[in-house]
Amino acid sequence: xxxxxxxxxxxxxxxxxxxxxxxxxxxxxxxxxxxxxxxxxxxxxxxxxxxxxxxxxxxxxxxxxxxxxxxxxxxxxxxxxxxxxxxxxxxxxxxxxxxxxxxxxxxxxxxxxxxxxxxxxxxxxxxxxxxxxxxxxxxxxxxxxxxxxxxxxxxxxxxxxxxxxxxxxxxxxxxxxxxxxxxxxxxxxxxxxxxxxxxxxxxxxxxxxxxxxxxxxxxxxxxxxxxxxxxxxxxxxxxxxxxxxxxxxxxxxxxxxxxxxxxxxxxxxxxxxxxxxxxxxxxxxxxxxxxxxxxxxxxxxxxxxxxxxxxxxxxxxxxxxxxxxxxxxxxxxxxxxxxxxxxxxxxxxxxx
Amino acid sequence: xxxxxxxxxxxxxxxxxxxxxxxxxxxxxxxxxxxxxxxxxxxxxxxxxxxxxxxxxxxxxxxxxxxxxxxxxxxxxxxxxxxxxxxxxxxxxxxxxxxxxxxxxxxxxxxxxxxxxxxxxxxxxxxxxxxxxxxxxxxxxxxxxxxxxxxxxxxxxxxxxxxxxxxxxxxxxxxxxxxxxxxxxxxxxxxxxxxxxxxxxxxxxxxxxxxxxxxxxxxxxxxxxxxxxxxxxxxxxxxxxxxxxxxxxxx
Numbered sequence: 001x002x003x004x005x006x007x008x009x010x011x012x013x014x015x016x017x018x019x020x021x022x023x024x025x026x027x028x029x030x031x032x033x034x035x036x037x038x039x040x041x042x043x044x045x046x047x048x049x050x051x052x053x054x055x056x057x058x059x060x061x062x063x064x065x066x067x068x069x070x071x072x073x074x075x076x077x078x079x080x081x082x083x084x085x086x087x088x089x090x091x092x093x094x095x096x097x098x099x100x101x102x103x104x105x106x107x108x109x110x111x112x113x114x115x116x117x118x119x120x121x122x123x124x125x126x127x128x129x130x131x132x133x134x135x136x137x138x139x140x141x142x143x144x145x146x147x148x149x150x151x152x153x154x155x156x157x158x159x160x161x162x163x164x165x166x167x168x169x170x171x172x173x174x175x176x177x178x179x180x181x182x183x184x185x186x187x188x189x190x191x192x193x194x195x196x197x198x199x200x201x202x203x204x205x206x207x208x209x210x211x212x213x214x215x216x217x218x219x220x221x222x223x224x225x226x227x228x229x230x231x232x233x234x235x236x237x238x239x240x241x242x243x244x245x246x247x248x249x250x251x252x253x254x255x256x257x258x259x260x261x262x263x264x265x266x267x268x269x270x271x272x273x274x275x276x277x278x279x280x281x282x283x284x285x286x287x288x289x290x291x292x293x294x295x296x297x298x299x300x301x302x303x304x305x306x307x308x309x310x311x312x313x314x315x316x317x318x319x320x321x322x323x324x325x326x327x328x329x330x331x332x333x334x335x336x337x338x339x340x341x342x343x344x345x346x347x348x349x350x351x352x
Numbered sequence: 353x354x355x356x357x358x359x360x361x362x363x364x365x366x367x368x369x370x371x372x373x374x375x376x377x378x379x380x381x382x383x384x385x386x387x388x389x390x391x392x393x394x395x396x397x398x399x400x401x402x403x404x405x406x407x408x409x410x411x412x413x414x415x416x417x418x419x420x421x422x423x424x425x426x427x428x429x430x431x432x433x434x435x436x437x438x439x440x441x442x443x444x445x446x447x448x449x450x451x452x453x454x455x456x457x458x459x460x461x462x463x464x465x466x467x468x469x470x471x472x473x474x475x476x477x478x479x480x481x482x483x484x485x486x487x488x489x490x491x492x493x494x495x496x497x498x499x500x501x502x503x504x505x506x507x508x509x510x511x512x513x514x515x516x517x518x519x520x521x522x523x524x525x526x527x528x529x530x531x532x533x534x535x536x537x538x539x540x541x542x543x544x545x546x547x548x549x550x551x552x553x554x555x556x557x558x559x560x561x562x563x564x565x566x567x568x569x570x571x572x573x574x575x576x577x578x579x580x581x582x583x584x585x586x587x588x589x590x591x592x593x594x595x596x597x598x599x600x601x602x603x
Contacts, residue, residue, distance in 0.1 A: 051509055071512035072520075078513040084506045088528050097524075098514030142510075149514060 001063055003027040003185050004153060009047060009057035016043045019209040021057070025153070025202070030179065030186045032196045035206035036232065041189040044206070045155050048187065050074050061152060077146035081158040083138040085130035091117075091141050092126040098149035116144045119178050136167035143175060147182050154179065156188040160195065172198050193235070197273070197351045205229050217351065218271060231309075236274045236319050237351075242266050248291065248345055255315050259291040260348035270350050276309070278347035279321040282340050283331055290342040298337045301328075308333065312341060372586070379580050387580035393565060397584060400562035403477060404545035407484035408538050411492040415537070419496030420522070424505075437493045440486055445550025448486055453555050456482070479556030484545030491540040499533025500526065535600040539593065546589060 002024040009021040018040050025031050033041045047054055050071035059067045066074055077098065085094050092113055099109045117123040120140040130138055139159060146154055159175075160168040176199055179186055188195060196203055196217055204214040205228075213220060213229045222237045224230035240253035242264045249260045251270060264270055280290065296319070300311035308328045312319045321341065323333070331339065387393065421427075422434060440448060454460075457474055458467035471478040503526050511521040527534070549563045557564055562585050570578035 046509070049509065049513055051512070070517070071509070072515050072517050074513075075515075076513055078510055080506050080510070082504075082506070084504065084510045086507060086511075086525060086529075097511065097516075101515040101520075145510075145514065151513075155513070 005060040007058045017209045031202040032200040033189045039206040040209040075152035077151040079156040116148045238272045259345040261346045262350045273349045276320045276322040291345040293342040296341045383580040388584045396562040396565040403480040408542045415492040423500040449551030449554030475558045483551040488541035488544045492537040495537030499530030503529045
């Protein structure tokens with residue numbers, strides 16, 4: 001039995017709507033929901049949390065029909081992009097807010113708050129008021145507050161979007177560990193694929209209030225079932241075997257070798273990702289700082305707005321690259337043209 | 353430009369300060385004791401202050417739920433109700449008094465029931481309370497609407513997710529975060545009630561509240577006596593205003 005089952009959900013909130021959304025989440029899974037702005041990702045999250053009554057559909061949690069249950073009885077805590085700490089309470093009382101509802105002694109509350117605070121490294125901040133904290137600290141408090149009640153599900157709506165890249169990185173690894181330690185099932189709405197790569201084991205892609213594809217990150221990114229998903233995730237994937245990993249990692253894929261700055265276990269099977277915009281094209285070979293230089297043939301050219309999407313054949317591998325119209329003209333890009341592609345070893349991400 | 357603005361601003365401030373100051377400074381302490389603190393004036397002060405406090409409390413009890421519903425629930429006629437709430441602002445005070453009298457005098461069904469419960473409208477303490485509450489409704493409700501609108505509903509969502517029911521969320525999150533608006537609304541309602549005369553003259557001349565007494569003394573004895581009678585009320589009002597504003601911590 002799945003932990004969460006959402007069946008044929010429909011809702012119309014004017015600006016946002018959900019149409020026939022069905023979704024299952026297994027216990028201890030980490031599901032990310034991705035999709036363009038206005039696709040209904042946040043609405044779905046808030047409907048699952050119980051903030052909006054639904055027109056039709058059914059939500060089951062651990063076998064129990066919770067469709068009509070008020071939010072406070074669902075055991076799902078939520079984390080928002082803007083932290084949403086209670087400004088009139090200090091950090092300790094923010095984290096303890098949900099615990100006070102449970103039949104816990106003062107000492108137990110204190111212990112639970114201290115445990116999660118150490119885990120998220122905010123134990124020095126417990127007496128502070130929220131407005132004196134940095135964004136990253138505030139969001140760690142919000143996550144602690146949500147996790148400390150050991151929710152049946154943790155719902156997060158773009159939790160890292162208001163933070164800078166370095167803080168995001170740090171929070172991702174903290175969340176990853178905390179979620180594991182508290183064996184929490186997570187639904188995480190994001191527009192940042194890094195969240196997917198570093199946290200998720202399931203991904204749902206939404207468009208216009210519908211879920212268009214759901215699966216493992218690998219399925220979504222490598223086997224998109226529609227042009228929309230392919231365009232939306234838009235990144236290049238390769239499977240290969242790690243040949244060696246010293247100061248640079250070499251991975252063999254079919255007849256070619258690809259270099260990455262990321263560390264990997266020699267002999268391991270890995271999946272690599274290269275963003276289409278990281279690929280540079282040239283007609284003639286020269287001296288380049290990029291480590292990966294490969295011959296390619298243009299298979300397909302598709303104009304989209306002010307850029308061209310190219311489908312390239314690289315020694316039997318299919319790759320997508322995006323270039324500007326000017327660059328395409330300069331290089332004489334059309335279908336059938338042979339040229340070289342290159343990308344830096346640091347643009348190659350090992351994602352699994 | 354700034355100099356011009358400052359000059360005009362100064363003009364406006366003196367427009368408030370000069371009359372109040374001349375009232376305070378132009379009255380001898382003997383006069384204040386004789387007319388402002390005689391037994392009739394003290395009783396009228398007591399009536400005015402207690403009635404306005406009770407009116408404010410009644411407005412809190414009924415205004416908080418109304419403002420909460422207006423900000424947290426979407427229903428038909430919400431805008432109409434919001435407009436209705438502001439109506440006492442635009443009705444001349446005398447007309448408000450007449451309306452109350454027509455609707456709730458003891459010959460009307462509701463007025464009959466109320467007067468049998470000891471809450472007669474005409475020339476009674478409860479009449480004063482009703483008048484004060486009526487004219488203060490917009491001040492209280494608008495302040496509370498501002499306050500509740502200023503509390504992000506996502507904060508309430510978070511609290512609900514942490515297991516707090518809607519009412520627990522209201523008491524622990526929404527109301528505390530709107531408390532400044534509640535204080536402001538109460539203060540303004542109280543002050544507005546304390547300053548009402550027009551409607552009182554029509555609905556409840558007796559028991560004589562301080563406003564009515566000042567008016568009556570002005571008509572009967574003239575400016576000098578009315579002025580002395582007004583001073584204690586002025587001092588009490590100003591002090592309360594300053595103290596509450598200070599302690600409610602204007603951020």
